Amino acid sequence: MRYRKLGSSDLEVSEISLGSWLTYSGGVAFEQTRACTDAAFEAGINFFDTANVYGRGAAESAWGEILSSRPRDSYILATKVWGQMSDDPDDRGLSAAQIAKQIDASLERLRTDFVDLYQCHRFDPDVPVEETIEALQQVVAGGKARYLGFSEWTAEQLQAALDIAGADLFVSSQPQYSMLWRAPEKELFPLCSANGISHIVWSPLAQGVLTGKYRPGETPPADSRAASSDMNFAMDRLMNDTILETVERLRPVADQAGLSMADMALAWVLRRPELASAIIGASRPEQVHGNANASGIELTPDTLEAIDEAMGDVMITEPTLGPLARAGVKHR
Numbered sequence: 001m002r003y004r005k006l007g008s009s010d011l012e013v014s015e016i017s018l019g020s021w022l023t024y025s026g027g028v029a030f031e032q033t034r035a036c037t038d039a040a041f042e043a044g045i046n047f048f049d050t051a052n053v054y055g056r057g058a059a060e061s062a063w064g065e066i067l068s069s070r071p072r073d074s075y076i077l078a079t080k081v082w083g084q085m086s087d088d089p090d091d092r093g094l095s096a097a098q099i100a101k102q103i104d105a106s107l108e109r110l111r112t113d114f115v116d117l118y119q120c121h122r123f124d125p126d127v128p129v130e131e132t133i134e135a136l137q138q139v140v141a142g143g144k145a146r147y148l149g150f151s152e153w154t155a156e157q158l159q160a161a162l163d164i165a166g167a168d169l170f171v172s173s174q175p176q177y178s179m180l181w182r183a184p185e186k187e188l189f190p191l192c193s194a195n196g197i198s199h200i201v202w203s204p205l206a207q208g209v210l211t212g213k214y215r216p217g218e219t220p221p222a223d224s225r226a227a228s229s230d231m232n233f234a235m236d237r238l239m240n241d242t243i244l245e246t247v248e249r250l251r252p253v254a255d256q257a258g259l260s261m262a263d264m265a266l267a268w269v270l271r272r273p274e275l276a277s278a279i280i281g282a283s284r285p286e287q288v289h290g291n292a293n294a295s296g297i298e299l300t301p302d303t304l305e306a307i308d309e310a311m312g313d314v315m316i317t318e319p320t321l322g323p324l325a326r327a328g329v330k331h332r
């Protein structure tokens with residue numbers, strides 16, 4: 001496993017990190033969560049990403065139980081705040097009161113005194129950004145988080161925050177990024193680079209689609225996310241023949257390069273120096289071990305060109321999660 005510096009922080013995070021959305025919030029049983037987490041440590045993964053809203057605390061609680069048996073300095077822990085935490089519509093967002101309440105609740109569930117990275121899960125247009133920034137800075141000043149980050153903010157929203165607080169405010173950005181969703185390359189990557197902010201990208205395998213496990217016109221494997229009514233709610237834009245036929249065209253490219261499709265998809269995101277880590281999800285320990293192998297794979301210029309040729313202009317043009325989240329649909 002290789003490691004990269006997280007923005008301007010002193011954290012060295014593994015190029016492959018493990019996330020807990022859908023899986024460890026309830027989609028995968030607790031013992032399987034433990035097995036995947038143990039596999040991550042075995043594979044050299046030191047970076048774990050969760051959020052208060054994953055299973056409304058369930059993912060943090062599971063990792064609190066599992067991780068607290070290990071030395072606190074053996075892992076780098078990231079969580080997030082923003083999502084709706086109860087049926088009260090106001091129990092969400094990035095107000096000062098909500099941030100103060102949610103960091104304490106997260107730390108209690110995670111059974112630790114601090115997280116290494118505290119991230120705004122989205123931007124909150126209903127709260128002045130000055131209020132959010134001050135509340136986040138208080139979390140750091142109180143020793144409850146070492147560094148701050150954000151997820152899915154636009155370049156304009158980020159610039160507004162940087163204008164107020166300066167480039168030291170954030171060390172990380174968490175956008176969706178994969179062969180199928182390249183939108184952050186345009187504005188977010190350059191702005192973050194100019195301000196010492198690294199990316200830790202989500203759904204680098206497009207929720208498993210880029211592993212080639214789903215074939216056009218075929219029923220998804222029974223043990224897959226797409227077949228799971230608990231976990232497939234954000235796969236609509238991925239599970240159609242246009243996307244799946246495009247992914248089929250990547251198969252010979254991976255074969256020619258001597259790589260699995262998963263390795264190729266992960267090496268493709270990691271080719272960008274703006275990234276610190278690709279956050280994978282895993283329902284089984286074998287997936288963790290397999291995906292960890294992608295760290296250190298360098299794709300040749302020929303392979304990169306063949307990938308672009310195979311993809312053509314087929315990209316997802318709407319985020320797989322943003323509109324759902326904006327519409328207030330339960331963010332499991």
Ligand SMILES: NC(=O)c1ccc[n+]([C@@H]2O[C@H](COP(=O)([O-])OP(=O)(O)OC[C@H]3O[C@@H](n4cnc5c(N)ncnc54)[C@H](OP(=O)(O)O)[C@@H]3O)[C@@H](O)[C@H]2O)c1
Pocket residue numbers: 018019020021022023049050121151152174201202203204205206207208209211213223224225226262279280281282283284287288290291321
């Ligand atoms: N900031 C945000 O808004 C946001 C949003 C989404 C996610 N995230 C973060 O990003 C993390 C990863 O997201 P994700 O789970 O969508 O990532 P992903 O790595 O694109 O997809 C993970 C899923 O793909 C399947 N898979 C993984 N490796 C495989 C392999 N080698 N072969 C076959 N199938 C494989 C597994 O599902 P099955 O085995 O069940 O098919 C696994 O659960 C989350 O846990 C979370 O921490 C953040």
